[in-house]
Amino acid sequence: MLKFDPYYFQCPCCQAWLEGRNLKSELVNEAILYSDGKILYDNLITTPQKMVLCPSCGHSFWVERPEEPFITTEKPPVAVYSWNTWRFYGVSFTNNQGKLALIKHYQYFLKKSSYEPKKEIYLRRLLWWAYNDLHRNFHYIRWKYLFNGFMSYGVWSAYRRMLLEGEKLFLKNLKDFNANLNRLLVLLEKHPEEQVDLELPEIHRELRQFETARAILDKASSRTHFTIEMIKRSKWKDSRVFMVTG
Numbered sequence: 001m002l003k004f005d006p007y008y009f010q011c012p013c014c015q016a017w018l019e020g021r022n023l024k025s026e027l028v029n030e031a032i033l034y035s036d037g038k039i040l041y042d043n044l045i046t047t048p049q050k051m052v053l054c055p056s057c058g059h060s061f062w063v064e065r066p067e068e069p070f071i072t073t074e075k076p077p078v079a080v081y082s083w084n085t086w087r088f089y090g091v092s093f094t095n096n097q098g099k100l101a102l103i104k105h106y107q108y109f110l111k112k113s114s115y116e117p118k119k120e121i122y123l124r125r126l127l128w129w130a131y132n133d134l135h136r137n138f139h140y141i142r143w144k145y146l147f148n149g150f151m152s153y154g155v156w157s158a159y160r161r162m163l164l165e166g167e168k169l170f171l172k173n174l175k176d177f178n179a180n181l182n183r184l185l186v187l188l189e190k191h192p193e194e195q196v197d198l199e200l201p202e203i204h205r206e207l208r209q210f211e212t213a214r215a216i217l218d219k220a221s222s223r224t225h226f227t228i229e230m231i232k233r234s235k236w237k238d239s240r241v242f243m244v245t246g
């Protein structure tokens with residue numbers, strides 16, 4: 001079964017055709033949610049990539065609204081750049097160098113120009129997630145994930161090594177991580193319509209402002225698994241991104 005619906009669009013600079021993919025909406029419920037709001041399905045992020053770097057000419061451009069005539073679901077009768085050639089700017093996530101390269105791409109876009117708040121929020125949110133990717137799923141370093149037969153020893157120990165190295169790289173970049181979150185916080189407070197549910201307390205928690213995070217959560221009208229976990233981790237002074245459902 002195809003998990004994605006393909007679509008096609010052209011680079012506004014060189015007119016090269018690129019293939020994009022949208023996750024089929026009925027599969028969204030089977031996805032994994034993380035506390036920072038990132039959602040993964042089959043290890044692929046479900047948030048559309050709106051900033052595209054053309055694999056043919058290197059021009060960067062926004063795909064703001066995936067609508068016709070700019071975008072079509074009909075495959076054009078010419079050569080098309082496959083999704084893998086341009087998605088995440090060709091970066092591979094199987095090692096920390098690829099994750100650092102993705103961070104650099106977002107930093108480059110943010111430095112290159114100034115954006116309207118909605119676009120800056122989008123880019124800073126993806127930069128936030130890219131930093132967190134360095135130590136996302138950190139719980140897998142525990143021995144229990146080897147002993148429950150989830151992974152072979154070889155896979156688990158390679159993954160563990162990558163996470164431990166990723167944690168070091170995350171801490172090395174902590175100043176930039178915090179600067180990005182502080183700026184995102186200012187933007188989201190100014191534009192509440194762009195806020196995602198529970199995003200503000202999570203930003204405060206990841207900035208190690210645990211009291212502020214708890215004060216916001218105490219005011220929340222309902223208690224869910226997510227809010228309970230966030231309160232617990234704020235009490236423990238644990239600022240790391242965590243898996244909410246999966």
Ligand SMILES: [Zn+2]
Nearest residue numbers: 011014054057
């Ligand atoms: Zn191009």
